[in-house]
Amino acid sequence: MANKEEIALNLARTPLFTVVQELKARLTSFGGWEMPVQFSGISKEHEAVRTNAGMFDISHMGKFTLQGKNLVAQLQRLVPSDLSRLQANQAQYSVLLNSEGGIIDDIIFYYQGEDNTGLQKGFIIVNAATTAKDKAWLLEHLDTQEIEFQDLSTEKVLLAVQGPKATEILQKFVEEDLTPVKAYGHLDATVLGKPAFLARTGYTGEDGFEVMVEPSVGIELWQKLMEAGVVPCGLGARDTLRLEAAMALYGQDIDETTTPLEAGLGWLVHLDSKGDFIGRKVLEQQKGNGVQRKLVRLQMQGRNIARHGYPVLSAGEKVGEITSGTLSPTLGYPVALAYIPTELAKVDNQLEIEIRGKTYPAKVVKRPFYKSTSRVSK
Numbered sequence: 001m002a003n004k005e006e007i008a009l010n011l012a013r014t015p016l017f018t019v020v021q022e023l024k025a026r027l028t029s030f031g032g033w034e035m036p037v038q039f040s041g042i043s044k045e046h047e048a049v050r051t052n053a054g055m056f057d058i059s060h061m062g063k064f065t066l067q068g069k070n071l072v073a074q075l076q077r078l079v080p081s082d083l084s085r086l087q088a089n090q091a092q093y094s095v096l097l098n099s100e101g102g103i104i105d106d107i108i109f110y111y112q113g114e115d116n117t118g119l120q121k122g123f124i125i126v127n128a129a130t131t132a133k134d135k136a137w138l139l140e141h142l143d144t145q146e147i148e149f150q151d152l153s154t155e156k157v158l159l160a161v162q163g164p165k166a167t168e169i170l171q172k173f174v175e176e177d178l179t180p181v182k183a184y185g186h187l188d189a190t191v192l193g194k195p196a197f198l199a200r201t202g203y204t205g206e207d208g209f210e211v212m213v214e215p216s217v218g219i220e221l222w223q224k225l226m227e228a229g230v231v232p233c234g235l236g237a238r239d240t241l242r243l244e245a246a247m248a249l250y251g252q253d254i255d256e257t258t259t260p261l262e263a264g265l266g267w268l269v270h271l272d273s274k275g276d277f278i279g280r281k282v283l284e285q286q287k288g289n290g291v292q293r294k295l296v297r298l299q300m301q302g303r304n305i306a307r308h309g310y311p312v313l314s315a316g317e318k319v320g321e322i323t324s325g326t327l328s329p330t331l332g333y334p335v336a337l338a339y340i341p342t343e344l345a346k347v348d349n350q351l352e353i354e355i356r357g358k359t360y361p362a363k364v365v366k367r368p369f370y371k372s373t374s375r376v377s378k
Contacts, residue, residue: 011029011032011033011034012032012033012034012060012154013033013034014033014035014057014059014060014157015059015157015215015218015219016057016059016157016218016219016222017034019219019222019223020036020057020232023036023039023232024039025037025038025039025232025234026038026039026234028235030060030128030129030235031060031127031128031129031130032128032129033060033128035057035060035234035235036057036232036234036235037234037235037236038233038234038235038236038237039231039232039233039234040231040232042234042236042237042240042329043329044231045231045232045233045234045236045237046233046237046240046241046329046330047329047330048163048230048231048233049162049163049204049206049231049233049237049241050163050164050206050241050329050330050372051163051164052163052164052165052229052231053161053162053163053164053165053166053169053208053229053230053231054161054162054163054166054204054230054231054232054233054237055159055160055161055162055222055225055226055230055231055232055233056159056160056162056233056234056238057157057158057159057222058158058159058160058210059156059157059158059159059218060128061125061126061127061128061131061153061158062124062125062126062127062128062130062131062134062135062151062153063123063124063125063126063151063152063153063155063156063158063212064123064124064125064126064134064135064138064149064150064151064152064153065121065122065123065149065150065152066121066122066123066124066142066147066148066149066150067119067120067121067122067147067148068119068120068146068147068148069117069118069119069120069146070120070146071120071121071122071147072084072086072111072120072122074142074143074146074147075109075122075142076274076275076277077141077276077277077278078096078097078137078138078141078142078277078278079092079094079095079096079097079107079109079277080094080095080097080260080268080269080270080271080277080279080280080283081093081094081268081269081270081274082270082273082274083109083111084274085270085273086109086111087111087113088111088112088113088114089111089112089113089185089186089187090111090184090185090186091108091109091110091111091184091185091186091199091201092108092109092111092184092268093106093107093108093184093201093268094106094107094108094109094268095107095254095260095265095268096134096137096138097259097260097277097278097279097283098256098278098279099278099279099282100256100259100279100282101259101260101261101279101281101282101283101286102255102256102257102258102259102279103250103254103255103256103258103259103260103263104130104133104134104137104256105126105127105130105133105134105250106127106248106250106254107124107125107126107134108124108125108184108199108201109122109123109124110122110123110124110125110186110197110199112186112188123197123212124138125158125210127250127251129250129251130250130251131153135151141278155215156212156213156214156215156218157212157213157214157215157217157218157219157221158210158211158212158218159210159211159213159218159221159222159225160202160203160204160208160209160210160211161208161209161210161211161225161230162202162204162206162207162208162241163204163206163207163208164206164207164372164374166206166207166208166209166230167179167200167207167208167209169225169228169229169230170208170209170211170225172224172228173191173192173221173224173225174189174190174191174196174198175189175190175191175193176189176190178198178200178209181198181200181209181376182200182376182377182378183200183201183207183375183376183377183378184199184200184201184378185199185200186198186199186200186201191211191213191217191221192217192220192221192224194213194214194217195213195214196211196212196213196217197211197212197213198210198211198212200376203238203241203242203247204238204241204242204245205241205242205244205245205247205368205370205371205372205375206241206372206374206375207372207374207375207376239324239326240326240328240329243324243325243326243328243335243337243369244328244329244330244331244335244368244369244370245368245369245370245371245372246297246337246367246368246369247368248263248265248295248337249324252308252323252324253295253323253324253337254295258295258339259279259282259283259286259291260283261283261286261287261291262286262291262292262293262294262295262339263295264294264295264296264367269283269287271283271284271287290342291342292341292342293320293339293340293341293342293345294339294340294342294345295323295337295338295339296337296338296339296340296345296364297335297336297337297364297365297366297367297368297369298312298322298325298335298336298337298338298351298353298362298363298364298365299333299334299335299362299363299365299369300333300334300335300336300353300360300361300362300363301333301334301360301361302333302334302360303327303334304334304353304355304360305325305326305327305334305336305355306322306325306334306336306338306353306355306360306362307322307325307355308322308323308324308325309321309322310322310325310353310354310355311353311354312338312340312351312352312353312354312362313351313352313353313354313359314340314344314351314352318354319340319341319344319351320338320339320340320341320344321338321339322336322337322338322353323336323337323338323339324336324337325337328369328370330370331369331370335369336353336362344364345364346364347364347365347366348363348364348365349363349364350362350363351363351364
């Protein structure tokens with residue numbers, strides 16, 4: 001068995017690792033990276049994001065920049081979303097699909113617009129654990145004679161500053177006015193006097209920005225934000241926050257065996273307004289015939305947490321499995337996501353979860369579990 005030190009030696013570290021270590025964060029292995037799971041404690045960090053402002057080092061995520069004369073047209077074949085709808089400085093959350101309609105990864109495409117020569121530019125942000133797989137898939141399916149692809153994954157710091165006060169605090173260090181930026185909007189900006197890319201996106205269910213900068217600027221910004229009262233947060237709070245907002249985690253709630261229609265991501269599938277794309281045939285069939293199973297939100301009582309892989313029962317029979325579960329710090333009761341047969345997926349339907357040999361009641365509820373009142377609209 002490899003000891004902790006040997007495992008740590010094989011893990012990548014972000015440019016903020018030393019800063020994180022100095023704050024005595026508890027560390028964990030995540031997607032091939034050594035990352036902070038918590039700083040002051042998950043519930044404190046969670047509450048900071050829900051009521052004030054918290055920040056996350058998400059530099060481990062994959063960051064690709066692309067440019068070419070028909071960039072949007074080429075990407076259209078790889079996602080079920082209609083990217084031709086995007087104006088400059090807008091973004092689309094979407095999924096890369098395999099030929100069976102399964103999700104290779106969930107991504108965000110940030111469209112930066114077209115210049116007067118017809119050259120289109122954009123960023124794609126992908127999950128850390130799937131960066132190499134996504135890069136290979138994109139390079140295999142894009143015409144690299146026409147599209148210039150650059151991998152900035154290890155070259156840039158990416159910070160997520162999230163919470164009702166996040167924008168107000170971040171604004172102190174940004175030259176440009178952030179007020180007019182809508183949800184999923186983005187801009188090239190100036191942070192601490194240096195070039196930056198800012199997007200009004202996140203993975204917490206709150207308002208906030210994700211900020212991409214050079215490593216030295218990222219370290220300085222982290223320290224300035226801390227001084228301004230922004231709470232450093234780890235992966236633990238990131239997970240409880242995204243789960244309250246019913247946002248899927250790749251590798252748990254969605255993967256290559258699940259389609260976006262099964263996963264409740266039908267809103268990003270635009271069959272009527274775009275042409276062919278990888279996996280279209282399967283999604284058309286599912287749209288026409290209906291899906292056999294659905295990812296649902298489950299609410300429980302007490303403090304028994306339904307964890308990944310726990311059985312979901314109906315009338316004593318196993319009908320599905322939990323994909324994610326936690327005790328919601330904001331709501332005070334356990335919540336979970338699970339795939340179950342479509343006929344059992346109606347809101348208020350009563351089910352049971354098996355936890356360590358005992359069964360506990362659960363009910364299907366609307367998405368999300370928690371909705372922020374301070375988020376801006378698109």
